[in-house]
Amino acid sequence: MMKPISIEELAPLIQGKIIQKNSHHLIEFVSTDSRKIIKSETTLFVALRGFKVDGHFFLKEAYQLGVKNFIIEREVSHFTFSNANIIKVGNALDAMQSLAAWNRSNFSGPVIGITGSNGKTIVKEWIGQLLSVKFDIAKSPKSYNSQTGVPLSIFGIESHHRAAILEAGISKPGEMERLEQMIKPNVGIFTNIGTAHAEGFESQEQKLHEKALLFKDSQFIIYRQDHQAIHEFLIKNFSSDRLISWSQQPGADYTLSIKKEDSESKITLIKPDLGLFTFSTRFTDEASLENLRHAIVAGLTLGLSEQDIRKTIPQLTTIEMRLTLKAGVNQSLIIDDTYNNDLAGLDIALEFLQNQRQKNRKVVILSDLLQAGDSDFVYNRVNALIKHYQIDLLIGVGNEIKQLGLNPPCSTLFFESTEHLLSTINEIPFQNDLILIKGARAFAFEQVVNALQERIHGTVLEINLNALRRNFTFYKQLLEPKTKVMVMVKAFAYGGGATEIAHHLEQLKADYLAVAYTDEGVALRMDKIKLPIMVLNPAPESFPNLIRHKLEPVVYSPSFFKQLGEYCQSNQSHLSIHLDLDTGMHRLGFGEENLKDLVDLIQDYPELHIASCYTHLAGADEAIHEEFTKKQIELFSSMCDAIQNSLDYSPIRHALNSAGIVRYPQHQFDMVRLGIGLYGVEVNGMHGSALQPVSTLKTTVSQIKALKKGQTVGYSRKGSMKRDGKIATIAIGYADGYDRRFSNGNGQVLINGKKAPVIGNVCMDMTMVDITDMEVREGDEVIIYGEGLSIIEQAKSIGTIAYELLTNISGRVKRVYYLD
Incomplete structure (x- = not known):
């Protein structure tokens, strides 16, 4: 909740024009997602336009939810906003960032800005834990460090907070300047410099320069002197009185040396005044020890005593900076989010729960929210979130959370302690439920996860859904806006698990899925996947299931076309089919010599609707085959034209696989087929650094x-x-x-x-x-x-x-x- 602002104050602030004014409600919340609107009358809906989703398509939905204030880039004519305020701007993202900068300017406490290639989120969380012993702290939820994530984080800075900690992440030049204008950190932390997002920069020097823009007006900049490139850049470009360095070796402002023992590490601190202090930590890995020393120096810079820090360090634990979906007891699914518990994180976790495939009940196991601010405000907000996401059962643990029972948002169970819950957890009838487990660290909710998790083999395959999203985005950005994307989820989604990945692809607005066999498509339909599904290798015995589950088979020969057509005729059924055209792969498919027969079959069996025509490129992943590939594409176009001449509608055309999208983007046709690239493998070797292993x-x-x-x-x-x-x-x-x-x-x-x-x-x-x-x-x-x-x-x-x-x-x- 930000500082309240009126529509009259807002318009000049964001260089917008009020084109309608019918409401006098002040603005306290900002939303870019109509699914997350809770306090509707005091919410400002910003219609952002991205390459995947245009917020203008959700204006009506937001208005019907009670939103009274809107920022738009273009006017809409399909409905009227009576009793609402509308500001038109040239760029909605610019407007939202200007509003965030204004909200930041109204905060008088110190703001810590963190950037670097790795460790930003861990350093942020640990500094937050060190400071929260004495102060109410605002911080970026999860890894909200992007052009949209940073303003949304800033809107969470409230009057009761004493300090704020914000991450800033960039992937190309020009981005940090915009983030700096919003964050304006008093204290900056440069964690390190590495190869992450290297593809967006010409050199490491350019990346250093861009990241360091965050500290343009910072009073202090904390960094590790042992990172030579960072050290040389900072001493060259910033005055020495602004730099606070630390090092493993003597010579920096703070010396923080490490002595590793069997199960812990000793950190010896030598301060600028030569004061000596020792900290103990159970961490022994280099990454954690570096992150911890950043946090120690930040704590000292912000006025914490060595004794305060020493008392808190044992409470710092390895932070799972992720929402994890695990198999639970009795066919349930568990969302494990036990690393922290604050309002922003709860909202994100509930949204993740909302986007999972449907189960019997939505259950939330939640502890007291510690160091979250005013108790009445916090639990009123929790109540609103639980109602908004339509939770069926809330299981609360602790003393403060019991106040939700006075005005219960849903069915509730309350327990005084985690031990009390664990003693009766087997009596709670979980069955095919979706269970979010989220608790403050002191409640040790990992015990609850262990109690409800299905016993698993010690070997696991972890699938990073954010990496999947980022890879999907990378390929999508190579395409024209109108080009559709079919995603291959055959072979158990390349080992990753077809159902969960298919469900996530629905959230990402993929257009089509493709599986190898009919049974795979049936399984997706049984798990409520609604996207169109192409079946690459249908068998005659599967014809009834193709029709029953609205699956779309590939047809690759005249005999198979006739067999399927006769089945549909005799059963008075219709099917959408995909024609496999063999242009040089020589595996399956209609050859050029089959075109006349194919055209005749299309006329004979109108029950078969041609959804698409496609071909397989035999050598799209290697430049040596470029001439052959171009001939394939040319032949494919001419074969499609011949088929099109016999139809009064236009089937989708597609030829490019993951390798082809990268190497031949000029031949997108109407759709592309994304396979191995989605899972982080760029077989051309041209953009490997742009993809993330899933x-x-x-x-x-x-x-x-x-x-x-x-x-x-x-x-x-x-x-x-x-x-x-x-x-x-x-x-x-x-x-x-x-x-x-x-x-x-x-x-x-x-x-x-x-x-x-x-x-x-x-x-x-x-x-x-x-x-x-x-x-x-x-x-x-x-x-x-x-x-x-x-x-x-x-x-x-x-x-x-x-x-x-x-x-x-x-x-x-x-x-x-x-x-x-």
């Missing part, structure tokens, strides 16, 4: 053994120790889809940031890796592929392609979906 396959260390030189490992004694050392047995084998070709050093895994080679043969359920000279403990996480261990490189090491590794992951490996 899947991370991980397991754990089961046991560690010390072996002598010459001792053998595994079946057939194929592994042999070259020297005295250690091996770790990890909980994955070829029954999970870990290929036996990774045996005997061909494969590597990642443990605590270091690569360990496979030793011996891969077993059915286990694999052994050499961890000599590595710090590894039983229970440690093991990355099979993901960040730091590319699936493309893994595939190359055994002479295959990423497709095979993705699609071979066993069904017994549980899929976990999350938003980071």
Whole structure:
């Protein structure tokens, strides 16, 4: 809730023109999403126009929900806004950012602005936890650090807050200048510089310059002096009295040296006045220790004492900066969001819950909201959110949350403590429910997740739905606005799990889905997926299911066309079909020589509606085949024209796969087919850095053994120790889809940031890796592929392609979906 503002004050602030004034309600909330409007009469709806969604299409919906104030870029004529205020602007995003800058200017407390390539969100959360011991803190929810995320974060800064912590993330030049005008940080933190979003910049120097624009008017800039590029840039471009440096080594303003022990680290602080202080933390990994030292220096800069910081550090825990979807008991789904609990985060989590596929009930398990501000305001807001998202059952834990029982927003159960809830949790009849678990860290709600989570095999495949969205966005931006996108979810969505990914693709406004077999399409329909679905390999025995579930089969030969047409005639049914045209792949499809027969069949069987004509490009991923590909496209166009001449309607045309979208965007036709690229693999090698891996396959260390030189490992004694050392047995084998070709050093895994080679043969359920000279403990996480261990490189090491590794992951490996 921002400082209230009238429509008359707002218009000149955003350089807008009032074209209608009929309401006197002050504006306190800002929304860009009609699904998230709660306090409608005091909400300003901003009609943003993006490449996927135009907010102007949702003006009527917002108005019907009771919104009285609107910012628009263009007028609409299909309905009237009686009793509403309307401001017209040239650019709605500019207007929203100007309003955010105004709201920031009304806040007198310190604002901490954080940028860098990695660690922004963790540093923000830890500084927030350090400061919240004494102050009410506003901070960006999750990773709201973009051109739209930052203003939405700023609208959450309220009068009771004593400080605000905001992230700023950019991917190309020009963006930070806009973010700086809104954030105006008093204290800046530059976490580090790396390769993230490198594709958007000409050089590292340019990226440094752009990121540092955030600190243009900052009083202080905190950074690690050991990052040489950042250090040299800052001392060259900012006065020394504004720079606060820290380092592992003497010579910086603060020296923060590390001594690692078995299960903890000691941080020794030497201050500018040579004062000495020691902190203890259970973190031993380098990334966490760097993030923690940023937070310590920020806390000292903002006036916290060393004693305050030392008391709070033990409470800092590894923060899951993501919403995670897990399989729960009795066919339920769990949304695990146990890392923090504030109003902004609750709103995001409830929206995520709302967007999941329908279940029996929507259940929220929620703790007291600690350090969230005025109790009456907080729980009135919680009540409104629970009502808005139509929650069926609220389970509250703590003393303060019980006040929701005075005016219950839905069915409620209240427990004094987490222990009390756990003692009776088996008596609550969860069955096919969608359960959001969200609690303040002090309530240890991970115990609740463990109690309700389906028991899982130690190996999991994590699917990052935000990465999926970003990859979809990357390809969408290469296309004309009118070009449709068909997404391939065959082979269990390349191993990722077809239902959850298909549901997410519906949220992303994909136009079509494609599966390999009819059974896959039926399963999606049973899980309430409504998008059109193309079936690549339909069989005659599946004809009834094609009709029953409105699936659209590929037809690839005259005989199959006739067989399907006769079935539809005899059953008085109609089907939409897709014609596979063979232009050079020579796998399936109508050849040029079949065109006359095909045209005759189309006339003979009007029950079959031609939804699309398409072809497969045999070599779109390699420049060497460019001439062949162009000939395929030319032939495809002429074959489509011949078919079109026999019809009084126009089927969709599509030829490009993921590789083709990148290499031949001028041949988009009406639709493209997005496959492996969606999952983070750019097979051309032209834009690999623009995509993010969607899947991370991980397991754990089961046991560690010390072996002598010459001792053998595994079946057939194929592994042999070259020297005295250690091996770790990890909980994955070829029954999970870990290929036996990774045996005997061909494969590597990642443990605590270091690569360990496979030793011996891969077993059915286990694999052994050499961890000599590595710090590894039983229970440690093991990355099979993901960040730091590319699936493309893994595939190359055994002479295959990423497709095979993705699609071979066993069904017994549980899929976990999350938003980071």
